[in-house]
Amino acid sequence: MEILSLLGQGVLLSLQPLNLLLILIGVTLGLFIGAMPGLGSVNGVAILLPITFLVPPGSAIIFLAAIYYGAMYGGAISSITLGIPGASTAVATTFDGRPLALQGKASLALVTAALASFVGGTVANVLFTLFAPVLAAVALSFGPPEIFALMLLAFATFVGLGGDDIPKTILSICLGLVLGSVGFDQISGAPRLVLFDISGFLHGINFLVLAIGVYGIGEMLWTIEQTRGEVTTTTARISVRGMLSDTRESVKRGWKGTAIGSFLGFFVGVLPAAGATPGSLMSYGVAKMVARRPEEFGKGHPGGVAAPEAANNSASTGAMLPMLTLGIPGSPTTAILLGGMVIWGLVPGPRLFVDESEFVWGLIGSFYVSNVVAVAVNLAFIPLFIWMLRMPFTILAPMIFVLSIVGGYAATRDMHDMWLIVIFGFAAFFLRKFDYPLAPAVLAIVLGPIAEPTLRQSLLLSSGDPSIFFTRPIAGPITIAALVLIFLPAIKLLRRGRGKTMADEG
Amino acid sequence: MRTGEIVTAGVLALLSIYLMWKATELPVGYISREGPGGGAWPFWLSAIMLICCAMIGLNWWRGTSPPSRSEEPVLDSYGWRMLLFVGGAIIVFVGLVNVISMYGAVAVFLLYYTRFLGRHGWPLSLTLTIVTPIAFFFFFEGAMQITMPKGLPFTDPIFNVLYEIIY
């Protein structure tokens, strides 16, 4: 009951006119920052920090939560309208969001993304409110072996993502994993794979560099080449009635994905080091697995938009939990927030919940309000994004190229990475022509740098004995589940493949 | 397509070999009581890539993958021109960033694309060319505090004036 009254105070604080105005500004700003390929909540929060000195801390927190929420919603927008995932958490959204947009159903995809995000955020907030201390203990019980087992589970969902050509799919996964290991070996503390001894590789290859290269340059070149430069996006009409029927359809076909994403995303997001990307990917995989017609996924199924979007919102809220309950940042954004808390004179750590309960519940209260405002603002802006899609392709295309380069630079601030984007873009264009699936590479570059260090930390812990992944109480079941999921379809595929060649020969 | 398929696989195989060679700068074996060495992860994954390239080659020889059966050219004359005019423009764009600043390069690229590739009228092309970089400047430098490359020193006077406005 005490929790409820504290939460109520937090919500009331957010509803004061000044704070409500800040939320509105913050959400709108966040939406556009998130929609920009290359920029995300981390940029929004980083620029806001110095300003927090100028407004009362209570309002500063609320503004901050609003930007955070706005940016989470915004991530889906560039995935759907431009086909460029603006953040690693939104890669899975492109799988079905982009096809929907190309079929002229961008508004359906955007409505689905907004509603799923809203549900995901709300479920996460409620779980957060009810179970924060318990979940903090769960988060702590996840050491390196458990995180690695979880990564293995995320990799299992890859199996369904590739094309029909198995060697090309495996090659794509491995290429992503190897590119993710460029730069620095955390365990031995030595530089590694500094390609051609160019110092720009010392900081590794950022996920965004590969994603923008593949989707922003490569995919665009491919589209222009395939369509002879005459892209005809089915003119999407915008009307109130259209959006209402979109809402009905997205609820009807997306509720299952939303439910899966909301819960799965939250639990994965709570674990520091794992984060929202595996959460959204796993939710997509599970949603596809339980769907009545899995083959519709990847061709424009609203459920394929709902699951990752619900999951990444839910996980981003979940990532706040270890920060608030333990003082441990689960993502770069929460790390910067943590720095902000120090600037405001708070001590992050387990005592925060007790000593600064008003701050904590004020923040959580503002999550609830921001989430409601964010879904409203997002829905209100959908016609604008649809209108953008109706621009002549000869204007949209150069704008996408410019956004890719400028956004890419904003993300890493290194000219070396701009050249990499161009190289990846051209490489992706040709690989695409020869049916190499590239989404696995883009996801592998995110998961690899989490999986490899945790694998080696675990083996250091066990003195090189791999049975550590099976004997620990939490890691064991996850590992086994992952291995089953990985090998089951592989065996099926092999059998099918053998059957086919025999039929061919016969 | 058929030639392209094997050439692509060959290039990827060379890349895998290079990555394997580069990974051996750190130990690639299993260090007793410590687990895999620092180069093991990239080394063995690159090795799998190499195997995949071999399998792609095998499929090519047997003609089981669609591109290896296709006789149409990888890129027809339209494709090559597109790559030259659009892809080339992107390379020039990035190359110009360090000369005439990010904003200058954006302006040049947009003008080229909208006016000469897109065949839009001068009024529209010029409006886009002028408005976009200025909007970007105020968004990135003013609102987001992200500084973009300024190019060679001769652009300084312009930026000094612009900074005077936003700060």
Add this chain to the structure above:
Amino acid sequence: MTIERRVFLGLAAAAMLSVAPLQAVAQEWQPRKPIDFVIMAGPGGGADQIARFIQSVAEQNDMTSRPLVPNNKGGGSGAEALIALANTNDPDHTLLVTLNSFFTTPLRQENLGIDITSFTPIAMMGVDPFVLWVHKDQGISTVEEFVEAAKAADGEWVMGGTGKGQEDSIVIAFLAGAYDLRIKYIPYDGGGAVAKDLAGQQVMATVNNPAEAKGFYDSGDFVPLLAFSDERLPAYPDVPTAKEKGQDFSYYNQRAVVGPPGMSEEAAAYYRDLFTRIYETDAWQGYLQSESLSPLWMNAEEQRAYWDTQITRHRELLAAMGE
């Protein structure tokens, strides 16, 4: 502290700001572009936190005519940041926030060709001490018990840190040598991750800056055993120093601001004055105290001399570790 009080303080501070003279002394040289404030670590670590705190102090008091723009370049243990500074084409608008990898990285990666003595000293904002921590459930409360337990574990004593050749690993290597311990060292990607796995008892002990472990210390989860400082730390008066235990060893992480090679004298003078004023603000002094940093103010010449002694010292320490 209640929200209301903080609101009041915030408003009071804002009111004072508006009447304070913006720039007391007219400077001859002024930055004309945003200042690239390079941080030698990724977002979220101790160095990042300090850099952003400094930036917010400068912003709050309107101390610079152009903003300090934080720019994280943590790649290759800070090698990326050192290269960026050495090759900058605008040395008057670039600054670097350092930690001890400023000394160790050029020593460990000699092929980088970085000579830090060519950099321009600006300000030493403070030094960060290290403390040995265990989880309370280990039931250990003194160094002697720690040594006993570590010996009994016989090579299975697990400690977490931020990587081989990093600051904490130097301290752990010293501990292992001084007490003849066999320690299993697990590298993590940041001080926060290390603290988390100590809290979850995935590792048995860590060497962290007080700032990183303070939250868990306040909640009673972490027990400090030994401080690697010259004097006892004011915030931890009951924790003995290594020197008291008969070990002639102290180790600090420097929190300094440096300029690139080739920064003009006028610009360097401007930044030295700027950081002197930041150093003297109540905000920074309060930060030093609350985060247990020790003040170690030095002028430019003293900083150069300090760099020389630190290079020599780190060469010895790294050699002793077999790096």
